[in-house]
Amino acid sequence: MTNHGLIDERDPLIRREPAVAIATLVSATGSSSKKLGAKMIVGRSGRLLGGVTIGGCVDAQVIEAADALVDGANGEPVPDARRVLSISLDDDEAWEIGLTCGGTLEVVLERVDPSAEDDPTIAAHRRARDLLAAGETAMIVTPLEPTGAAYTLSESEFANTTFDGRVFVDRLSPPATLAIVGAGQIAMTLTRFARELEMRTVVIDGRERYATAERFPDADDVRVGMPSEIVAELLATMAGGKNVAVILVAHDYKYELPILRHLLRASVGYIGMLGSKKRGAAVRQLLREEGFTDDELARIHSPIGLDLGGRSSAEVALSILAEVVAVRNGRRA
């Protein structure tokens, strides 16, 4: 199961299941601990993947309903392959002690046969994975009616489609790309952590002995050459530069300056540079003397990363990725 909650019928865990139910959070009033579209997969054997809430009694209700959908209820098969579950969060006991979240959740449950090539939900998730892998946005449309089946549209197809009845649309953006310049220890840790976040990583350096596939088994791509040219080529081939974060961890002005000259006037989602405040100020001053404006220079995150107080390469990598995520989610400029 991917971070987007997409099911992959080739996954051995899924293949072992004769039937699964996919639960999708489609609406929430009051406070919701997970964003709409959160998914949970419940297998007939009892396996669980993901979750539609942080846990507790809500997920328990979803699991119970999912079990009934795949196993039948009271010994009888459930005829419908889907149902919409409405769950109140106003638990009486929790309300009395002030711990209730309050509100209502709606969860769509769909019964899926992972081994069936023509299962509509499997097909919808497969197409979503293919679109995301191609760098495109995927729109999974889930009808909120007892009948019907989920399907996936590209962004352009979605714009030209009209819908009958109530549907839930899950808009999935392609994974972010991290362009990591400087193939040192921090870069190695960044590629490991980024894999867990399902970010695509490209490691770039001018030194063949550093930028090797052996040193970066978790990287999607390792490139050796003139770093500023590689970054420019990478941005030119990406549909949306806003989905790219460039992380300068070479700690060397010979790479930083030519890359920043290109990036500061390009569309790119995040620019971070390793170094102290003093060093960052010196780099900005050099670029200011070349004609870059303060607004352009303010796009450089340096010192890089959220201040977690750590010094090890893993702690620094964590702080960098935390800042990238915060910027992507609009929590930091």
Next chain:
Amino acid sequence: MTAGSTTFRAVVLEHFKHPRNRGALPNATVSIDGANPLCGDRIRIQLLVDGGAIAEARFTADACAICIATASMITSHVRGMRLEDAQAVDGIWAEAALQGPPPAARQRCVTLPVDTLRRALRAAGGAG
């Protein structure tokens, strides 16, 4: 002149901040890349040759200040020269132009652009 002297540093800094001939030469006759695998300096020297003479010389680099200053100077120097005359540019010429030798550990920062230019000259001669 001592290594890394005040004059040397001033010359390097001036050319680093205001490099001459930096940028791609789209219609180049030859384009040669050079690299220092240890420090990661990368440079490309491009020549436009017309009738055995260098009509244009430019460089692109992700490299240190000394390397960029040297590339700036040698590309300025060889423009207009005949290919065989430009072969006279070597490390000694570059150190004189920089008004001093680089620090001992930075010799390669000067020789990388010089060697790359000499390879470009040989390639241009062969091409011509």
